[in-house]
Amino acid sequence: VGASRVRDLFEDARKQSPCIIFIDEIDAVGKARSVGVASANDERDQTLNQLLVEMDGFDSQTGIIVLAATNRADVLDPALLRPGRFDRRVVVPISDILGREKILAIHGAKVKLAPDVNLKDIAKGTSGMSGADLENLINEAALLTARANKTVIDQETLEQARDKVLMGSERRSMVIPEDEKKITACHEAGHAILAQSLKGLDAVHKVSIVPRGMALGITQTLPEENQLSISAEKAENMISMLMGGRVAEELIYKHFTTGASNDIERATHLAKKMVCEWGMSPMGPINFTPENQGGIVNVFEFSEQTKQQIDHEIRAIIKRATEKTREVLTKEAKSLEEITNLLLEKETISGHQVREIMNKNKTV
């Protein structure tokens, strides 16, 4: 950064014309300039000013195209986005199932894949992964294959690699006390039963009590399709599922452990979005997220009363969802016990096994 470097860059570009200037992470210099505040960011502001000046000097004859990339288009200085500057926007969304399958195929072409490999299944289970994550997945699979002295990458290894990229590698050497293991099994069985019971939730793919990364256990679900929007019902069901672990512990052991803190965080985050962004509470379709002005969050935007009401609605959603969780797990007490025991015995079970147990108990 620095105004003089921007000047040099554009001078260079004019000499090389026709050419493309690409600025990565434009938000690093292009953040909205501070208004009124004696700026601690003088250098950055000067860089930005110089960039604006240079871009104004263009006409259609110059033969220079300026491209910039950012994940935070919302914090950019409005002057940057005016006509004649960065006035066209190309959104590159995170890829969908089909996109991920194709990205996997590109990176998969560089390694030896077994003929039975089904990249579509891997694509299904990598929702939210970026191109770089997928490349990493293939690399991990290649490493695991080499380590096992195999010559081609098979489906199982790809799945192992995906789990590793998604959740960190298994920590089989970690010694877990037996009672802790029981609580973890009960916790994950709770999640799995909720995921399988409530409408609109993704099917359970795998449940495991082998510790990975920071987590002691995991319930993995696989979306069939890309979800572009979620209904209020589904959002609440997602919260119920997140509460499944904690409620299962409560029902069986009559007390909680700290294992649910991440679940609680995610559930609260969802409930907050329902109230403040998605208009899914009696407060109506009003956006209650504080506006971010040039990096300064305006916290005085809402009255004390509004804040209290937001709190109240978030609490109401969590309470309602947790009650539903309790209802489901009480009804499925037998499945909860059986899935917990199977998990303790096998450590990792498939969604198919979960469904089998639940179906069997339904017919009795």
Ligand code: ZN
């Ligand atoms: Zn959990």
